[in-house]
Amino acid sequence: MTTECGMSAQIADDTSILNQCVVLEKDGHVHVEENILNVNEMEMGSVLLSIMFGEVCGTDVHLRHGRLNTVVYPIIPGHVAVGTVHTVRGDIADVDGMKVEAGDVVTFLDVIDTCNSCIQCLVDKQTTRCSKRRVIGITCKADHTSIRGLLGGWTTYLYLPPNTKIIRLPRTLPPQVFIAGGCGLPTALHAVDRANIHIMDRVIIQGSGPVGLLAALLAQASGALQVVVIGAPAHRLEVFKKFGFEHTINILDISDPVERRKLAMKMMGDKLADVVIEATGRPEAVSEGMELCRDGGTYVVVGQYTDNGSVSINPHFLINRKHITIKGSWGSDFSHFYRGVQFMDKNSHLPWDLVVSKCFDLEDAEQAIACVERLEVFKVLLRPTKNK
Template identity: 25%
Template sequence: MRSMVYRGPYKVRVEEKDMPPIEHPNDAIVRVTMAAICGSDLHLYHGMMPDTRVGMTFGHEFIGVVEQVGPSVERLKPGDRVMVPFNVYCGSCYFCARGLYSNCHNVNPNATAVGGIYGYSHTCGGYDGGQSEYVRVPFADVGPGLIPGWMDDEDAVLLTDALPTGYFGAQLGDIVEGDTVVVFGAGPVGLFAAKSAWLMGAGRVIVIDHLEYRLEKARTFAHAETYNFVEYDDIVVQLKKATDYLGADVVIDAVGAEADGNFLQHVTSSKLKLQGGSPIALNWAIDSVRKGGTVSVVGAYGPIFSAVKFGDAMNKGLTLRMNQCPVKRQWPRLFEHIRDGYLKPSDIVTHRIPLEHIAEGYHIFSAKLDDCIKPLVVPTPA
């Protein structure tokens, strides 16, 4: 089969790999019909994620058709059209029983916090991802879901991570009717978080970024007020002015350790603004939320050695909520919103890239070329 393969920082290419076998009776093999490149894939692409091994296939957002199932699989059969959450999880451990699928205890021997994630290095379990023609899906009776007949493929693939994560970010904010919500980051997750905030009763939604084309999308897709932080000496002061000097009720960090910058910058956080390995966005969130407010964090963070303003958070009486999204838990309500016309996830898609050209796709997305917001990956037809 043909697969995207990692060959080192900024080096990916398409190679022939062996077809994935059934390794366990609960496995399924899925023929990928559509995948996506996620902003968090850029951490891997830039060589910033520990234990990202040469030869690995990325991709934690994908849908496809079941090709083969193991002898213990009961809920799927060959030919089924499925969407696969980015979480690899067992469905039966202490955490899965409580809906914390992203914290599964049985799927990742290399970490005590996060469970398994497709295509996201050996720190997240070492599972090959879906930027490929075929992928092995463990615990096939637990994770994958059937794609409703009325749902488009491009909407379905965004339900495997980006949309649920943005919705989860708004959900963690405990938004009540009339709240002012600020979202840092106008990438796909930030756009979906802003859109979801309205669905939860927000009275005002403000999005912060530094790329004008993404801010334009925040205005047209999420109907948000926007600020470009490079235009202000201090974006926190501007947000205070915009909120009667109280601060926002809820702030969502959809940036995380932005996938930019070199290793030294990641370790020392010497790069300013929303840059790599730095908690700048998180500290802005802590500073710009009102006293007694809530900060929701769904941006991807790895090890960070620079200071988070935890003392300020404590003294302001903030509630901090965060996690990797338990994707499947969000699906029932999101299906309703899509079917009823309140959400059209594929409205944020800007690029559709053949698998054979994925190296160019990563370059375009990484360098923010051609007003790229969300690139999809389409396997080359046989």
């Protein structure tokens, strides 16, 4: 690393930037790198963002433990981030046709390179399963020594390659509110779309993390009569209560799934749920979730993002005779993200500050991941020192 003085001398030229970023290696090693990078190396159609906040989510814990098999390390983690446009190379417009300019506060869809040419994209219409797609902060191999390699949000400057889908934050939506929704927002919105909630449906959310909270809010916005949340630990359920969800069940207090089902039914007027959304990451939650559905109900599984093992179910009682619809929900596309930003703008009055438990420096990324892994916090962010 160059000395501080050496750097100041070298970055006097305005085409050079001093960048600091977090690099995650395949063996789980996390280190912070500083480099001076050349803005002239940006491709036509690309954007350089000066990052305000990069989110730390459960996926980053999985990435650290190498639990996603499509990742080519090293990476710069951080798939959801918000920042100010520093440099735009060429003419770029957002989806509303507005020119993207330096100083704009924007976010971006982390999924890039969806091909619109493969069988999944064109015929099956399952673009979130396109085999060509890459995800900034997850499956994009990073190179911290090149401006084009800054492909993750845990950085001072993030490089958005040509064709990255950029969304300008409405002026009424503060960046810290948007990022409190963060990654859970499009994920939950996709799951709630899949759930096809009807007016006055009874909905159970399994899981009390960020995706669970957003799913609960979106279920409510979709017209649910009642939303019951099953999760843990208690401090997370307290956040749900502050958002107005009175009916919560702590799995640490009530460890028997049968007792939990009885209590959930009691809360819902002696009825099972019309819709259950799983956002736990725990395979055993799936059989319980199917039990919680009424006959003919809908069950959406969104929390099993990594392979945490199998679970046995009784197909006679839980599927065939129960007549339920089971749906998976994988990733998100631009429509989920775009509508998610609008949802946050419309709901910016909610107590989002309770969602972000802590804001760490890039140097403390390892500690930030550990806090998320231990479920000590609801959500944490990384904030580059330069942009504080």
